[in-house]
Amino acid sequence: DKGVRELLLAFSALPCDHVKLMILGSKSSWTVSDSYVDEIRTLAEKLQGKVIVTGEIPHDKIGEYLKAADVAVLPPLWEEPASNAILECMMAGLPLITTDSGGSSEYCDADASYVLPRDEGLIRNITAAMEELYQDSSKRVEMGKIAKEFGMKFTAENHAKEVFTALGNQIARQ
DSSP: OOOHHHHHHHHHTOOOSSOOEEEEBOSGGGOSOOHHHHHHHHHHHHTTTOEEEEEOOOGGGHHHHHHTOSOEEEOOOSOOSOOHHHHHHHHTTOOEEEESOTTGGGGSOGGGEEEEOSSTTHHHHHHHHHHHHHHOHHHHHHHHHHHHHHHGGGSHHHHHHHHHHHHHHHHHHO
């Protein structure tokens, strides 16, 4: 559902030697054995050390991992209603590559993200977006700045202010 298989296939086609893919989180810490996890392991092993699978990460440590990244790729395939991961990546100042699934595209700033259709060209389009951001560091930096500014609109403090303002306005009208 999260598009990890598609991400690995897109990453394997990336014509850049000096990049690594870090997959944060896990499906049962990747310790279970089912056909999907086995396929992911096989794809990652074929990339000979270019893929890091972190396993489970405590929520308060995610920001530390995001600081090590240059780009976030979150290509959900299902109708994901609202991804906290997208907001976390944007708050960390990462340009984003995602899909048009559910609420994912609604949580993105168009100038800070690539929102790709979930069609037969998805893997090719993820590869192209990653390659473009790899080749154009100034675009990557600019998109990251926009992402951070946009993502900070979604802090708990800002949300609380909006709620209390709305409540205050409602009370004032009564």
